Amino acid sequence: MDFEPYRGELVAYCYRMTGSFHDAEDLVQDTMLRAWKARDRYDPTRASVRTWLYRIATNVCLTALEGRSRRPLPSGLGRPSDDPGAPLTPDFDIPWLQPFPDARFDIAVRADMRLALVAAMQILPPRQRAVIVLREVLQFSAAEVAEQLGTTAASVNSALQRARAALADVGDAGEVTEPEDPEVNTVIQRYMRAFEAADVPALVRLLTDEVVLEMPPVPLWYQGSRDYGLFMRRVFDMRGTGWGMRRLTANGRPALAAYAPDPGGGHRLHTLQVLAVTDGRVARNTVFADPRVFEAFGLPGRISSDEFRRER
Numbered sequence: 001m002d003f004e005p006y007r008g009e010l011v012a013y014c015y016r017m018t019g020s021f022h023d024a025e026d027l028v029q030d031t032m033l034r035a036w037k038a039r040d041r042y043d044p045t046r047a048s049v050r051t052w053l054y055r056i057a058t059n060v061c062l063t064a065l066e067g068r069s070r071r072p073l074p075s076g077l078g079r080p081s082d083d084p085g086a087p088l089t090p091d092f093d094i095p096w097l098q099p100f101p102d103a104r105f106d107i108a109v110r111a112d113m114r115l116a117l118v119a120a121m122q123i124l125p126p127r128q129r130a131v132i133v134l135r136e137v138l139q140f141s142a143a144e145v146a147e148q149l150g151t152t153a154a155s156v157n158s159a160l161q162r163a164r165a166a167l168a169d170v171g172d173a174g175e176v177t178e179p180e181d182p183e184v185n186t187v188i189q190r191y192m193r194a195f196e197a198a199d200v201p202a203l204v205r206l207l208t209d210e211v212v213l214e215m216p217p218v219p220l221w222y223q224g225s226r227d228y229g230l231f232m233r234r235v236f237d238m239r240g241t242g243w244g245m246r247r248l249t250a251n252g253r254p255a256l257a258a259y260a261p262d263p264g265g266g267h268r269l270h271t272l273q274v275l276a277v278t279d280g281r282v283a284r285n286t287v288f289a290d291p292r293v294f295e296a297f298g299l300p301g302r303i304s305s306d307e308f309r310r311e312r
Helices: 004-018 021-037 049-065 115-121 126-137 142-149 153-166 182-196 200-205 225-239 291-296 305-311
Strands: 207-215 218-223 244-250 253-261 267-278 281-288
Touching: 004 021, 004 049, 004 115, 004 126, 021 049, 021 291, 049 126, 049 142, 115 126, 115 267, 115 281, 126 142, 126 153, 142 153, 182 200, 182 244, 182 253, 182 267, 182 281, 200 207, 200 225, 207 225, 218 225, 244 267, 267 291
Parallel strands: 207 281
Antiparallel strands: 207 218, 244 253, 253 267, 267 281
16 A cells, blocks of 8 residues: 555645644654554545545544644734834744745645644644544545544534634635735735845835734734834844845745845845735735754755856
């Protein structure tokens, strides 16, 4: 039996369940090992291989989530800061939500992978989390999900209703879903040029009035184009001008790897930024500075100025 064709979608499923890309990879490896050991007991008359693997993965995830804290984003922990000069003190005791590196997997696995949605799902009890992903995203029937969870279809439908109610406020708000959309592409290109030039007024013109900027593992966050601009002025004053940006995607959304000018020459990796674009404006920027996130996305730590010039 060959389980490898299912690895990508299982990683995406375990990521939605846990909010951690690294945990998801480990849990899928555990799922594959368990499936291989139990392959002689698999009954094709009861379920397809895919459904059977999801049952194993669900049990692995539910066991792993027992007693664990949810993985939040800073915007889920309290009110926004009104001080763009506040100390940027990371809190590594919080198990922060991680982004998902799209480029490593088939495009089909990234449906409903928005960071805001994955973060909101972390609030749900794990079994409700499993139900809404299995039913709404992966399109398993209520009977199949009941089999996977060892419960009844009625219980699955009840859990689905509760999960939908809890997530009712996490809508798209007009957000374009595809980073390749021409309007989104234009906004991102303008944002890249403004960021590389450290042009704060140009950046602010690309933002919605209520834009959110958050930077895990720093627990504070900002809301509004004014504070966004003031914070970016602070960043550019500290790091200088002449940045380099690389385009990629994360969680089915446009993302940028930002490289700060290195006094010794070239550019040094600074952050990975995942952006949400709404009605032709940037509505949210979730900024990651975790080396493990950089590793998951395969981002080089340094890039020469010549490399950036060749990419243009």
